[in-house]
Amino acid sequence: MTTENLNAGMDLDDNTRSELERAGVIVSQVDSLYNWARGGSVWPLTFGLACCAIEMIASATSRFDISRFGSEVFRPTPRQADLMIVSGTVTKKMAPQVVRIYNQMPEPKWVIAMGACAISGGPFKQGYNVLKGIDRYIPVDVYLPGCPPRPEAVLQSLNYLQEKIRTQDIKSDPAFTKGRRQYPVPEFTGKDLEPPYNPEVWQPPANPNDKPLEKATA
Amino acid sequence: MSSATAIAPNYELIQQDGLETSLLEVSMGPHHPSTHGVFRMDVKLDGETVVDLQPVFGYLHRNHEKLAENMSYLGSMPFTDRLDYFNSMTNNWAYALAAEKLVEIEVPERADYLRVIMAELTRLVNHVSLVGFFINDLGALGTPLLYAFREREKILDLFEQASGARMMCNYFRFGGLRNDVPEGWLDRARDVVDHFPVFLDEYEQLLCENEIILSRTQGVGCLSRDLAISAGITGPMLRASGVNYDIRKVDKYSIYDRFQFRVPYTDGNVGDCYDRFMVRMLEMRESIRILKQALDGIGDGPVLGNAPKVFKPKPAEVYGRVEAPKGELGFYLIADGTPKPYRYRVRPPSLINLTVLRDMCLGQKVADAVIILGSIDIVLGEVDR
Numbered sequence: 001m002t003t004e005n006l007n008a009g010m011d012l013d014d015n016t017r018s019e020l021e022r023a024g025v026i027v028s029q030v031d032s033l034y035n036w037a038r039g040g041s042v043w044p045l046t047f048g049l050a051c052c053a054i055e056m057i058a059s060a061t062s063r064f065d066i067s068r069f070g071s072e073v074f075r076p077t078p079r080q081a082d083l084m085i086v087s088g089t090v091t092k093k094m095a096p097q098v099v100r101i102y103n104q105m106p107e108p109k110w111v112i113a114m115g116a117c118a119i120s121g122g123p124f125k126q127g128y129n130v131l132k133g134i135d136r137y138i139p140v141d142v143y144l145p146g147c148p149p150r151p152e153a154v155l156q157s158l159n160y161l162q163e164k165i166r167t168q169d170i171k172s173d174p175a176f177t178k179g180r181r182q183y184p185v186p187e188f189t190g191k192d193l194e195p196p197y198n199p200e201v202w203q204p205p206a207n208p209n210d211k212p213l214e215k216a217t218a
Numbered sequence: 219m220s221s222a223t224a225i226a227p228n229y230e231l232i233q234q235d236g237l238e239t240s241l242l243e244v245s246m247g248p249h250h251p252s253t254h255g256v257f258r259m260d261v262k263l264d265g266e267t268v269v270d271l272q273p274v275f276g277y278l279h280r281n282h283e284k285l286a287e288n289m290s291y292l293g294s295m296p297f298t299d300r301l302d303y304f305n306s307m308t309n310n311w312a313y314a315l316a317a318e319k320l321v322e323i324e325v326p327e328r329a330d331y332l333r334v335i336m337a338e339l340t341r342l343v344n345h346v347s348l349v350g351f352f353i354n355d356l357g358a359l360g361t362p363l364l365y366a367f368r369e370r371e372k373i374l375d376l377f378e379q380a381s382g383a384r385m386m387c388n389y390f391r392f393g394g395l396r397n398d399v400p401e402g403w404l405d406r407a408r409d410v411v412d413h414f415p416v417f418l419d420e421y422e423q424l425l426c427e428n429e430i431i432l433s434r435t436q437g438v439g440c441l442s443r444d445l446a447i448s449a450g451i452t453g454p455m456l457r458a459s460g461v462n463y464d465i466r467k468v469d470k471y472s473i474y475d476r477f478q479f480r481v482p483y484t485d486g487n488v489g490d491c492y493d494r495f496m497v498r499m500l501e502m503r504e505s506i507r508i509l510k511q512a513l514d515g516i517g518d519g520p521v522l523g524n525a526p527k528v529f530k531p532k533p534a535e536v537y538g539r540v541e542a543p544k545g546e547l548g549f550y551l552i553a554d555g556t557p558k559p560y561r562y563r564v565r566p567p568s569l570i571n572l573t574v575l576r577d578m579c580l581g582q583k584v585a586d587a588v589i590i591l592g593s594i595d596i597v598l599g600e601v602d603r
Contacts, residue, residue, distance in 0.1 A: 050255070051300055054385065061363070061367035061368070063371050089278060091276075093276055093277050094256055123300070124280040126281075127285060
């Protein structure tokens, strides 16, 4: 990132800015500087669920090299990680653990739902044991489709996430105002997960057939 | 001496050298960097020694078998890719073999050659990645795994050129392959195969006589020949325990009787982690031998026979099996005259090889339990299905 990005959002006229830059002075907002630093060092969690995990590992190896974007530091413990890449099928047995790990991560934290399974259940959606999208329980920042997505796509999703981080406002973003976000851990009751979704982050879509009948009768 | 009430109720007290100590229960997983996916081991420890171990799985149960019983025979081919997600080609092959037995479809010769080439390339991918992960479990973070994935990418490029996908190839069809390989593919494959031994030399030099690897793996996790046979272990793990059993030699399915290759196995005195590691290293050399012969012997011709896409087989039951990189992968199908199988059952090598984990881990240190698990070579997609 260049100084242009750092100087973004300042009410300086161009002459003053270039004069300052020539003198080696960068004038910036705290937000821009802070987001620039955080976006360049997103530490993902070493967290593989299924097939997509292999492509996530591949994105960290020599050919794709995620460290070009500052995210090569995979941390095994959620307490040191910023980014959770939900890589693979989340089953109903695994969903409580995923939410629990999310709860343990410190703020600010982000989630990438990697692969069709993590987004919506994917090819296994018809099964009785597969969660139909991890966004029912935790907020997802970037959806990364594919079955599995290519390592290049992992890098692209990271770029999207960095763009998102760049626009975060420290004063109003929930990551900074709400404290550590923790959501209720679902419980597997043998038949289904209880609760079936977390209403704070997901609501079932409205059924188009449930329209009020006023027009039809009128 | 603390009273028994001060200790959690489930912990049992044991007497050792006149001191009362309690066993430590550790739940390793399902989120654990070294458990190869979402696998959990409930370990009871006396100090650092494993006194009991209970594997817990089912965290990746994706209803593979029930989904397959509700769709046409060909429809579950893409799902087999996701069983053992390192080796989609051999999974495809085992399923195609079972279905071809059911409806008696002939496979053209060129397709058979390409199947052998794909399966042996898959074996290289699997073993090279496994060794990388295994050394990773030992604590050598990075280097061997990065080398392994560098080579893996070259083979995945070949898969992508042939099938369009890196990992989930979905390349096999009943009676052959979906499409022929593109022009120049065989030359590129020959190039990769010719250069692979150079990498293997480097890899062996780096690892096989490494002092740390020797002291961490030799004598650790021994599996006796008798236990291996009676537990139904297959694949490199069985051969490391001293049994000369390879389905490529026993069944001679497809055209494996045309190739000269040896089956590496040990004398069965030890059967430890080092043996399992070495058997895989040697198997890669043999795979390269098969690949060279197959690339020389392949001729022109069609790659897909006359097989209908939807068929209603007569009521029958079949079992098709191949030597997958992890062991015997079998598909058992019962047909009832409808376009869907009445029963669809997978015989996963990973799950059955995992059954001896407890026997191998008892009495070992907890750090060794991790590498014993690594040496079994499991993939949770196949264990839980």
